[in-house]
Amino acid sequence: MSNGTFDSAFDPWANLRRFTPARIALGRTGDGLPTDRLLEFQAAHALARDAVHQAFDAEGVADQLCSLAHVIVRSQARDRATYLQRPDLGRKLDAADKEALTAMSCPSKGSHDGYDAVIVLADGLSARALHDHGAALLRAVMERLAGWNLAPVVIARQARVALGDDVAAALNARMVLMLIGERPGLTAADSIGAYLTFQPKPGVTRDAERNCVSNIRPDGLPLPVAADTIGFLMSEARRLKLTGIGLKEDRPPELTNG
Amino acid sequence: MGFSATLGQTLYRFDDLGSLLARASPARSGDRLAGVAAGSDAERVAARLALADLPLRTFLTTDLVPYEADEVTRLIMDSHDGAAFAPVAHMTVGQFRDWLLSDAADGAALAALAPGLTPEMVAATSKLMRNQDLIAVARKCQVVTRFRTSIGLPGRLSVRLQPNHPTDDPAAIAASILDGLMYGCGDAVIGINPATDSVGRTTELLSMIDDLRRRWDVPLQSCVLAHVTTLIQVMERGGPADLVFQSIAGSEAANRSFGVNLAILKEAHEAALALKRGTIGDNVMYFETGQGSALSAEAHHGLDQQTMEVRAYAVARAFRPLLVNTVVGFIGPEYLYDGKQIIRAGLEDHCTAKLLGLPMGVDVCYTNHAEADQDDMDNLLTLLGVAGCSFVMGVPGADDIMLSYQSTSFHDALYVRSTLGLKPAPEFEAWLAKMGVMDSRGRMRPALEGTGAGRLLAGSAPQAGEAA
Numbered sequence: 210m211s212n213g214t215f216d217s218a219f220d221p222w223a224n225l226r227r228f229t230p231a232r233i234a235l236g237r238t239g240d241g242l243p244t245d246r247l248l249e250f251q252a253a254h255a256l257a258r259d260a261v262h263q264a265f266d267a268e269g270v271a272d273q274l275c276s277l278a279h280v281i282v283r284s285q286a287r288d289r290a291t292y293l294q295r296p297d298l299g300r301k302l303d304a305a306d307k308e309a310l311t312a313m314s315c316p317s318k319g320s321h322d323g324y325d326a327v328i329v330l331a332d333g334l335s336a337r338a339l340h341d342h343g344a345a346l347l348r349a350v351m352e353r354l355a356g357w358n359l360a361p362v363v364i365a366r367q368a369r370v371a372l373g374d375d376v377a378a379a380l381n382a383r384m385v386l387m388l389i390g391e392r393p394g395l396t397a398a399d400s401i402g403a404y405l406t407f408q409p410k411p412g413v414t415r416d417a418e419r420n421c422v423s424n425i426r427p428d429g430l431p432l433p434v435a436a437d438t439i440g441f442l443m444s445e446a447r448r449l450k451l452t453g454i455g456l457k458e459d460r461p462p463e464l465t466n467g
Numbered sequence: 468m469g470f471s472a473t474l475g476q477t478l479y480r481f482d483d484l485g486s487l488l489a490r491a492s493p494a495r496s497g498d499r500l501a502g503v504a505a506g507s508d509a510e511r512v513a514a515r516l517a518l519a520d521l522p523l524r525t526f527l528t529t530d531l532v533p534y535e536a537d538e539v540t541r542l543i544m545d546s547h548d549g550a551a552f553a554p555v556a557h558m559t560v561g562q563f564r565d566w567l568l569s570d571a572a573d574g575a576a577l578a579a580l581a582p583g584l585t586p587e588m589v590a591a592t593s594k595l596m597r598n599q600d601l602i603a604v605a606r607k608c609q610v611v612t613r614f615r616t617s618i619g620l621p622g623r624l625s626v627r628l629q630p631n632h633p634t635d636d637p638a639a640i641a642a643s644i645l646d647g648l649m650y651g652c653g654d655a656v657i658g659i660n661p662a663t664d665s666v667g668r669t670t671e672l673l674s675m676i677d678d679l680r681r682r683w684d685v686p687l688q689s690c691v692l693a694h695v696t697t698l699i700q701v702m703e704r705g706g707p708a709d710l711v712f713q714s715i716a717g718s719e720a721a722n723r724s725f726g727v728n729l730a731i732l733k734e735a736h737e738a739a740l741a742l743k744r745g746t747i748g749d750n751v752m753y754f755e756t757g758q759g760s761a762l763s764a765e766a767h768h769g770l771d772q773q774t775m776e777v778r779a780y781a782v783a784r785a786f787r788p789l790l791v792n793t794v795v796g797f798i799g800p801e802y803l804y805d806g807k808q809i810i811r812a813g814l815e816d817h818c819t820a821k822l823l824g825l826p827m828g829v830d831v832c833y834t835n836h837a838e839a840d841q842d843d844m845d846n847l848l849t850l851l852g853v854a855g856c857s858f859v860m861g862v863p864g865a866d867d868i869m870l871s872y873q874s875t876s877f878h879d880a881l882y883v884r885s886t887l888g889l890k891p892a893p894e895f896e897a898w899l900a901k902m903g904v905m906d907s908r909g910r911m912r913p914a915l916e917g918t919g920a921g922r923l924l925a926g927s928a929p930q931a932g933e934a935a
Binding site (some may be wrong): 220225228229231232234240246250251253257261293294295297392393394395396 | 499500630631632636638639640641642643645649801804834835836840841864865866868871873878882885910911924
């Protein structure tokens, strides 16, 4: 401090930082960021960028599933650059993979035909999220679905949320749960989003007809809590025969406590 | 009506005016996604050759989005000022570009012309302009608006202080506001994107800022960027609403996807005017736009995303806004893929809005799945500073923890102001000096001992018990 002014890497109101995770009171050198703050930001951005561009190790995720029946598919987006610029292609199954799924579809028997649900593990915008927590979240959800007639687990590359609609249609499943890597932020690059859709119709189903549970990661929404919510939503979706704005996440207190 | 041009040995044909505009547009991912982009660089230039020869008048007789089906088209056509248009009525698009760059097109001439221009004319002309043309022409436009501060005066650059928080925690938001004020930001508006769109929370946040403003006599305006219908209810219940915010787009169907139409905007505008809360002016609206929003809503009518964006400015100018900004890199790489496309779009949006007479600012921003980083934002911020941009965003550390994207920071605002010699709005500048946030040389070097800044920090900081 000199002449009542300052020019330092320290902001005297740094005590305000305890009120918010926002990047306040960073200090300054001249009008710029101090070096440590500059590099702190670059590190967070680098982790986020790497998570977006990291190749999806679908086989590695499959290995974590142990003996669970599964199948690996891909969308019509052939590479990351295409995926990022053509969301329409990321929503459509590769033609050969679609045939393969159709061959595995549940045979129809009367009005209660088809699988109860199919669960899809998809890279989305963060392969890292699936590498780190995909299999664990899947197991936690399946533990809450005792007695369900589930399709083989589908692992999908270069996938958008709506790819699940194609998957459910091909497999003849009445509900699809997409566990998909969310767009990385500077705070977290390993979040999974869960999207639940009842009787999806490829190319027709709107976002308002889905339920979403987001920010699933150990330091965000913990996996067991997320699995409870997802299990509840799936049971309710089966009972009410719908998802979307008509299906609310609010559980009765006894269920929340139980 | 078809168009054609020959480049080399090849004759290129364009079926209609909409496809001619789309093919002439600089390359970007959103137009490819829509299937309207030029198939090659040569086709793009051929389209520009044909466009350059097109009379400007063509846009007064061709409705790119049908007049009967779209209230934005009706607004554009019905509010066109033929007398203002007269000085350029004989020109082609190419001649109009030349005129814009000429000495004849000074600030007064451009201001007088604005009501005579339609969005489609301006969009078409911008497709023939290089980045330096967009900067040079925008710099000549002067658009000044007022509420409690003056936005857009020459040599000034204002900043929206954006203190967002994932759960709208008032203590966290207050901490970010104080940080921003100490960096000389907030003269455009203190504007919060709420996590929850509710009347109660919006009123609570507005009241918090209003208390701060009154207690410390800060010349500023506040806004919670909730839906316009939420703000109407806040105003009905007597909440301290300075500005009404709404996201808008360039077609009736796209605006419908935002849950608004011209009648709702008019109702909100009149309600805000009736409160008479402005001290030095009555510009009470704040709009956000961004290329790609119409396509995202499947409401682009086969047009390119930049033409649709400029049509949104016709909606904005009908309500004499205090602030308009494009959120240029927020929408993602499927619309603007990389730094080059984001920079180009930011300069286009700024220049075209200024030509139409709007107080245009830019949210210089990107997401983590775009091919862009802080260096690209530095470039765009600097270019916009040179172009005379009305305002930019100030987000703590450039990291918006609620919306999960990166914008410009308080530090970035200091950088561009000091590097280009730009000052805050004069009313706010006087307050910064009085409080001791700004030193005698105009630098933001807050002195805290025995100053207003020190008392502000001590008196308005959240208390420990308020921590979430």
